[in-house]
Amino acid sequence: xxxxxxxxxxxxxxxxxxxxxxxxxxxxxxxxxxxxxxxxxxxxxxxxxxxxxxxxxxxxxxxxxxxxxxxxxxxxxxxxxxxxxxxxxxxxxxxxxxxxxxxxxxxxxxxxxxxxxxxxxxxxxxxxxxxxxxxxxxxxxxxxxxxxxxxxxxxxxxxxxxxxxxxxxxxxxxxxxxxxxxxxxxxxxxxxxxxxxxxxxxxxxxxxxxxxxxxxxxxxxxxxxxxxxxxxxxxxxxxxxxxxxxxxxxxxxxxxxxxxxxxxxxxxxxxxxxxxxxxxxxx
Numbered sequence: 001x002x003x004x005x006x007x008x009x010x011x012x013x014x015x016x017x018x019x020x021x022x023x024x025x026x027x028x029x030x031x032x033x034x035x036x037x038x039x040x041x042x043x044x045x046x047x048x049x050x051x052x053x054x055x056x057x058x059x060x061x062x063x064x065x066x067x068x069x070x071x072x073x074x075x076x077x078x079x080x081x082x083x084x085x086x087x088x089x090x091x092x093x094x095x096x097x098x099x100x101x102x103x104x105x106x107x108x109x110x111x112x113x114x115x116x117x118x119x120x121x122x123x124x125x126x127x128x129x130x131x132x133x134x135x136x137x138x139x140x141x142x143x144x145x146x147x148x149x150x151x152x153x154x155x156x157x158x159x160x161x162x163x164x165x166x167x168x169x170x171x172x173x174x175x176x177x178x179x180x181x182x183x184x185x186x187x188x189x190x191x192x193x194x195x196x197x198x199x200x201x202x203x204x205x206x207x208x209x210x211x212x213x214x215x216x217x218x219x220x221x222x223x224x225x226x227x228x229x230x231x232x233x234x235x236x237x238x239x240x241x242x243x244x245x246x247x248x249x250x251x252x253x254x255x256x257x258x259x260x261x262x263x264x265x266x267x268x269x270x271x272x273x274x275x276x277x278x279x280x281x282x283x
Contacts, residue, residue, distance in 0.1 A: 024045075066203055150267060171188060238262045
């Protein structure tokens with residue numbers, strides 16, 4: 001969205017117009033069997049709201065596949081419409097109608113009732129409020145990715161970031177094949193929202209799990225980024241910045257190759273290096 005600015009240079013100061021990344025609240029409402037509950041409010045960049053809602057609910061284990069959905073809709077006084085790519089609530093609400101006869105247990109979502117676009121799990125009561133799901137088995141090492149392929153990913157992501165190029169204020173999450181082919185990219189003011197949109201698109205397309213996928217996020221890799229990738233069974237998670245200690249712990253425990261500071265040919269591999277061709281298993 002446009003905004004007036006005073007642009008400073010060494011020589012002068014000029015009045016101009018700048019483009020800002022939009023940030024607005026999205027209320028996610030869950031419906032089933034005639035009941036309705038607000039399950040989350042997040043600050044996000046409008047667009048692809050159906051994907052964001054689907055990805056968020058999948059990562060929180062309230063959805064296991066697209067078959068669990070009856071539809072995702074904008075406010076509609078008559079009925080829920082089928083989910084569609086990029087559908088959004090026109091008044092910053094999105095309704096997710098489940099195929100089940102009743103709402104599921106929603107207590108695990110209390111930590112997410114309000115989440116800022118930037119923080120993810122910041123400000124929550126503590127790690128004890130989070131649930132990784134102990135029944136999730138570690139990912140086996142069934143394929144490898146070339147170092148040269150990883151080195152090329154940041155440039156490919158940057159080339160696909162249309163909104164970032166215009167505003168300079170958005171995070172991105174991208175899905176690549178093991179050969180480095182770009183499958184999809186989503187942008188948002190919140191890095192975890194961008195990842196939810198990416199995973200939600202895969203869910204709605206019936207492409208989960210992403211066990212042969214490489215995900216690159218534009219910011220740091222946090223605990224919540226790894227938690228969401230684990231839910232989608234992403235084998236390789238990369239970031240252009242640092243991981244947190246908990247992100248590394250999750251990656252090592254569940255067999256996710258975690259690459260940080262991926263900047264050209266330089267990178268740090270924090271977990272499961274054997275999934276990168278030519279690297280030893282031991283750390």
